Amino acid sequence: MTRKAAPTLEDVARAACVSTATISRALNSPDKVASDTRQRIETVIEALGYTPNFGGRVLASNRTNTVGAVIPTMANAMFASGLQVFQQELSTASYNLLVASSGYDAGNELQQIKSLVTQGADGLLLIGSSRPPETTRFLELRKIPYVIAWCYQAQDKRCFAGFDNIKAASRITLEVLQKGHKNIAMIAGRSAQNDRARNRIIGVTECISKFNDAQLLSVNETEYTLDAGGSAFEDIMRQPDKPSAIICGNDVLAAGAIVRANQLGIKVPEQVSVTGFDDIALATVVSPALTTVRVPQLEMGKVAAKALLELISTGMAKSVELPIEIIHRDSLTDAPEAY
Amino acid sequence: MTRKAAPTLEDVARAACVSTATISRALNSPDKVASDTRQRIETVIEALGYTPNFGGRVLASNRTNTVGAVIPTMANAMFASGLQVFQQELSTASYNLLVASSGYDAGNELQQIKSLVTQGADGLLLIGSSRPPETTRFLELRKIPYVIAWCYQAQDKRCFAGFDNIKAASRITLEVLQKGHKNIAMIAGRSAQNDRARNRIIGVTECISKFNDAQLLSVNETEYTLDAGGSAFEDIMRQPDKPSAIICGNDVLAAGAIVRANQLGIKVPEQVSVTGFDDIALATVVSPALTTVRVPQLEMGKVAAKALLELISTGMAKSVELPIEIIHRDSLTDAPEAY
DNA sequence: CTGAAAGCGCTTACAG
DNA sequence: CTGAAAGCGCTTACAG
Incomplete structure (x- = not known):
C-alpha cells in the first residue's frame, strides 16, 4: 500500500x-x-x-488556527447549543474547535486544558469563573488567551461573555416573592466546584433575606439530573414544613421535580410552584411548562467566539454582559391565601 | 511584552x-x-x-493525535451525549477531538470535513452513511480513516458503529401493529439529505405493508423541532381520515406532537397513540411519557472511538452493530375497538 | 512583486 | 542504550 x-x-x-x-x-x-x-x-x-x-x-x-473549549458536559442541552454557535462563528474565521469536557471536576478540567494547549489551541473557551490556583497559574504562565462564558464579573480583568448569575437568581426569586410565597425551598446544583450553582444559591438567599416575612426553608444541593431533581423534590415535600414554592437551580432539576410531583399526585402549581433556570427545550415539554429564566445561550456562544478571536489577535478584548429574561409559563402561581 | x-x-x-x-x-x-x-x-x-x-x-x-467529528447538530441531545463519550474514550488514548456541525446539509458537511482534514485530523467520525460522490471521493483520495455512526450496513466495507435504522423502525412499527392499530400516520425527519430519516420511513412502510389490513395513511416530513412536530400533528389530526397511532421519526417530533395534543385537548394515548425514536431525556418528561426505541447513544460513542483509533493505527477495523431496544412507557396503547 | 535562504522544533533511521 | 544528522513542509525577514 x-x-x-x-x-x-x-x-x-x-x-x-x-x-x-x-x-x-x-x-x-x-x-x-x-x-x-x-x-x-x-x-x-x-x-x-x-x-x-x-x-x-x-x-x-506558530499558530494552529484552532481554539479549544472545555465545558462541564456535552450531555446537557444548555452547553451544547451554545457550543454549536461558538463553532459556527469560529468557522467563518477559518478557526477550528477542539472540545473536551470536565464533568464538573476541577482536576479534570485542568487536565483537559493542558491537553488542549499541548495540542496547540491558540485560545480557550472556559465555563465559569472560579478554578483552583493551579489552573489559573497554568493559564497565566502559558499566557493562554481565554474567555469565560456563563458568568460575568464586572470588577474582573479577565474576559467574560455571560451574565450575572446572582442577579439572575435574584430576579426569578423576586417573581416568586411577588406572587406572595413566604415559605420557599431551593433545589440547587452542587456548588462545591461550580460557581454558577453557588451564585444562584446566593442570589436566591440574598433576595429572600430582604423580605422580612419570607424564609428560605432549605437548600438541597444535588447533581443536575432529572432523577436527582425528583428525589430532592420528594424529600422536600416529606418535611413537616412544606414550601409553597420551590426554586430550582436549572431546568433539568425543575423538570425532574415536576415529573415526580405528577407521579406523586402533587399538583403543580396548585400545591407547590416550581421555577427553573436556563430555558432549555425541556422547559416547554414538561407539564405544567416551566416558568424559568432564559439564559442567552446562543448569544453567549457568538459573543464568546468574537471575543476570543479578538483576544488572540490583538491581545485584548472587552467583557460583555448579556441580559437574561424571565419567561412566564405555568409552573409558578400565586401562593395559596391560607398559607 | x-x-x-x-x-x-x-x-x-x-x-x-x-x-x-x-x-x-x-x-x-x-x-x-x-x-x-x-x-x-x-x-x-x-x-x-x-x-x-x-x-x-x-x-x-506526520500525526496530530487529533480526530474530527462532523455531526448534524450539537443542539440535539441525541448527538451531544454520544459525542461526550466519544471524546472521553479518545482522551484516554491521548487523542483530542475537533468538532464541527453540518446542520444536516451535505455541502456544509463536506466543507467541514475539508476544514478538519486541513487542520490535521488523523481520522474522522461521521454520522450516517449516504453522502454525495464528491464527499466520498475526497475521503477516498485523501485516504482519511473514518467511521460512520448512527447506522449499520452489513454489506458495506466501510466501518460502522451503529444500528440498522430500517430494522429499528420496523420493530417499533410492529409494536404499534400488535396493539391493533390499522390506520397509522408517520411524522418523519427530512429524508432528502438524511439516510437515518429515510431508513426509518422505509422501516415503517415495509412493516406496515406486510399487514394486509393496516395502512400508512401519510408520511409527513419535517425538521426535527418541537414546533414542527406539533404542527405536523395538528395537520394530521385535521384530516378526515385520522390515524389511531402516529409513529414519529424521533423523540423531539413525538414530544412536540404530544405537547400540541395536550394543548388541543386531544388525549394521548386514548385518542391517538404516539411513539418516539432515540430515547432522549425529553421522552420521560413529556406526559404521557414516550414509548420509544432506545438507541445506544453512549455505546456508539465508545465503540466508534475504539474503531477509529484502531483504523488509524492499523488501517482497518471491524464494523459493529449495536442492539436497539423498545422502551414501553405510556404513549402507546391498544387501538380503540370501535375503529 | 519575487526569490534565496534561514529557521521553526521535533522524530527517526542509521551507526556505534 | 545513545548520539549526530537529516529531514519533515511551511513562513518570513531580507534583498533586490
Whole structure:
C-alpha cells in the first residue's frame, strides 16, 4: 500500500515556475502577489490537489488556527447549543474547535486544558469563573488567551461573555416573592466546584433575606439530573414544613421535580410552584411548562467566539454582559391565601 | 511584552547533558531509554516546565493525535451525549477531538470535513452513511480513516458503529401493529439529505405493508423541532381520515406532537397513540411519557472511538452493530375497538 | 512583486 | 542504550 505522498509547496512551486515563498504569499496574503502569477498558482494548486501541510504551517507560523473549549458536559442541552454557535462563528474565521469536557471536576478540567494547549489551541473557551490556583497559574504562565462564558464579573480583568448569575437568581426569586410565597425551598446544583450553582444559591438567599416575612426553608444541593431533581423534590415535600414554592437551580432539576410531583399526585402549581433556570427545550415539554429564566445561550456562544478571536489577535478584548429574561409559563402561581 | 520563549528540546538536552534524540525517546518510547537517564530527563523537564511543541511534533511525525467529528447538530441531545463519550474514550488514548456541525446539509458537511482534514485530523467520525460522490471521493483520495455512526450496513466495507435504522423502525412499527392499530400516520425527519430519516420511513412502510389490513395513511416530513412536530400533528389530526397511532421519526417530533395534543385537548394515548425514536431525556418528561426505541447513544460513542483509533493505527477495523431496544412507557396503547 | 535562504522544533533511521 | 544528522513542509525577514 504505497500511499502517494501528498504534493508539497515545493511541487507546486516547480509546476508553477515560481518560488515557494510566492506560493505561500499567494495563499496567505494574496494581495502581495501579482494577479496573473496568482492565477497561475491557483490553477496549479487546483490541478495538483494541493493543500498545505498542517504541521509545516504550524511549525513555521506558530499558530494552529484552532481554539479549544472545555465545558462541564456535552450531555446537557444548555452547553451544547451554545457550543454549536461558538463553532459556527469560529468557522467563518477559518478557526477550528477542539472540545473536551470536565464533568464538573476541577482536576479534570485542568487536565483537559493542558491537553488542549499541548495540542496547540491558540485560545480557550472556559465555563465559569472560579478554578483552583493551579489552573489559573497554568493559564497565566502559558499566557493562554481565554474567555469565560456563563458568568460575568464586572470588577474582573479577565474576559467574560455571560451574565450575572446572582442577579439572575435574584430576579426569578423576586417573581416568586411577588406572587406572595413566604415559605420557599431551593433545589440547587452542587456548588462545591461550580460557581454558577453557588451564585444562584446566593442570589436566591440574598433576595429572600430582604423580605422580612419570607424564609428560605432549605437548600438541597444535588447533581443536575432529572432523577436527582425528583428525589430532592420528594424529600422536600416529606418535611413537616412544606414550601409553597420551590426554586430550582436549572431546568433539568425543575423538570425532574415536576415529573415526580405528577407521579406523586402533587399538583403543580396548585400545591407547590416550581421555577427553573436556563430555558432549555425541556422547559416547554414538561407539564405544567416551566416558568424559568432564559439564559442567552446562543448569544453567549457568538459573543464568546468574537471575543476570543479578538483576544488572540490583538491581545485584548472587552467583557460583555448579556441580559437574561424571565419567561412566564405555568409552573409558578400565586401562593395559596391560607398559607 | 516580550514573551519568554518556551523551552525547546534543545534546552532540555543541554540541561540534561544528553542528545535531543534521547529526550524525544524518553518522551515517546520510555522503555528505549535507561531508567536513570530517563529520571534525569524527567527532572529537567519538570524544572524547565517543558512541553513539546505541537507544530514540530506534527511536522516530524506526520500525526496530530487529533480526530474530527462532523455531526448534524450539537443542539440535539441525541448527538451531544454520544459525542461526550466519544471524546472521553479518545482522551484516554491521548487523542483530542475537533468538532464541527453540518446542520444536516451535505455541502456544509463536506466543507467541514475539508476544514478538519486541513487542520490535521488523523481520522474522522461521521454520522450516517449516504453522502454525495464528491464527499466520498475526497475521503477516498485523501485516504482519511473514518467511521460512520448512527447506522449499520452489513454489506458495506466501510466501518460502522451503529444500528440498522430500517430494522429499528420496523420493530417499533410492529409494536404499534400488535396493539391493533390499522390506520397509522408517520411524522418523519427530512429524508432528502438524511439516510437515518429515510431508513426509518422505509422501516415503517415495509412493516406496515406486510399487514394486509393496516395502512400508512401519510408520511409527513419535517425538521426535527418541537414546533414542527406539533404542527405536523395538528395537520394530521385535521384530516378526515385520522390515524389511531402516529409513529414519529424521533423523540423531539413525538414530544412536540404530544405537547400540541395536550394543548388541543386531544388525549394521548386514548385518542391517538404516539411513539418516539432515540430515547432522549425529553421522552420521560413529556406526559404521557414516550414509548420509544432506545438507541445506544453512549455505546456508539465508545465503540466508534475504539474503531477509529484502531483504523488509524492499523488501517482497518471491524464494523459493529449495536442492539436497539423498545422502551414501553405510556404513549402507546391498544387501538380503540370501535375503529 | 519575487526569490534565496534561514529557521521553526521535533522524530527517526542509521551507526556505534 | 545513545548520539549526530537529516529531514519533515511551511513562513518570513531580507534583498533586490
